[in-house]
Amino acid sequence: MNSVKKKKCVFAGVLYFLLICCAVIFCFPIFMLVSRSLMTTNEATLVPARFWPEVAQWKNYAEIFEAVGEYNGTSYWWLWFKNTVLLELGTISGTVLSSVWVAYGFTRIRFPGRNIVFAIVLGTMMIPSTVTMIPLYTIFSDLHWLNTLHPLIWPMWCGGGAVNIFLVVQYLRTLPKEFNESAEIDGANDFGIFLRIILPSATPILVAVGIGAFVGVWNDLMNPLMYLNTKEMWTLALGVTTLNTSSGDIGGIPFVFAACVIFSLPPLVLFTVAQKYFIESVVMSGLKG
């Protein structure tokens, strides 16, 4: 008995040691992100590189707000932030509402053609976005939607993508069928059942879908890059990327990194707060591939 206990202790010790080593390797770049955001411009290009600044330059975080220039008297940061918030509001509401609306049709009503449409929806997961990229550009160009947020928002009102539809469908399938039957006896129609019963019961998965939509839009580079041409229409992701590539607005690594730190905070905070929902959605999606 004693030796079994001892064995377990050794096992736990070894495991902790390995995990700590791996965690240090994984988190080291993030530590460096913070560290280098606090250096002076010269310090950041020193050879050999420093692990931590001699004096932490917290003022970098204040200076980046003034360093990108203005458009008609408004700071670009403010414009990019405003665009990102508008985009988030449009996309999250579209994804959440339309995915549960569509999922209700797929799970709660039986009618011909339903399963065929569902199969097609799942099939679209296999289509690489690069194939539809160019024609989508020409379609939105014909609609005069270039350099507006429309191409980024309205597609999300069509169910929010196959993965989200699949997630919500899987969740609605776990809700008891009796919901519908008893409500129908009481004389409620499908729209009433959707609003009063299904929508409230689906809240956990909808939170997960909403968080996923938020992070997806926040991090998205390709779509803003394609559709938003002039600088005042950009999103934060695009603005932060070009801080590094354009010769222009902000000098030096520390400022770019300070911007990256601030930019990374919202998804990090959200993940920490809503970890439970995040994992729930993975459990839902992962099991029945």
Next chain:
Amino acid sequence: MSISSKAKNQWRKTVTGYIFLLPVIVGLALFTILPLCKSLYYSFTEYDNITSPVWIGVRNFISMWSEPFFVKSVGNTFLYAFVSVPLGLFCSFFLALALSANLKGIKVFRALFYLPVILPAVASGVLITDLFSHTYGIYNRILTALGMPRFPFFAAENTAMFSLILYGLWGMGSSMLIWLAGFRSVSETYYEVAKIEGGGPFWTLFHVTIPMTTPTIFYNLVMGIINAMQIFTPVYVITSGGPNGATSTLAYLIYIYGLSYWEMGLASAMAWFLFVIIMGMTLIVFKTNKWVYYEGDSAR
């Protein structure tokens, strides 16, 4: 209930059903099927987004092979998918296995390994470029401190792809999470039986855990391949396909040809080439899924 009222009821159900499916049907038609058809049409034309497309037959599908970097990009795309997906699955499996242990503070570790995934690709790309720098990069400082020569990472042709794969592994937290979910779905009773039968931890791993998580392996493999074949953002942010096309991938090339050189016909042809490859690979995985075990699968 009379027959006609039953038929009426079914008719009502059908109409209501299609009202609920309307958004997704409109979306499929407008943002998937129409673009797919247009893309196929463009691939047989010469099109610069200003003058209307001119039909040139299969010429794009032939001439793309002589474009600079095309063959290289095809090779790079395959190399990336075939190295990073299995390697990522392999590593994340053992990471998840360690993180499924019942230890104090294990949740903190899970969050730490997931951290790089939540870090926006834009920020992490900028960050890695800097840390991998040949001169002032911190990793080269560590290497030189250990008495090893400097490593060029993204700066040299023969190490750039390796560095991109390394960067991809940094994000293995996402497949780790899926593994964890898969492990949790394995019923306790199997482990109890394994214990009664006297199976050690390794026996249990190979005879219970791995066979029972084949759906997860399958899912991770398919999604991993599809995503890896389309890798774009890190290439755009970190290397712009360089040096000398060493990290140029098909998705990156399609973007550059389509929306930077405005050769939309040629870019569409490349996109369809990629599409066919991805479809083919997905089909192969689905055809050979005999090894996938679904526990009591009747839900679908």
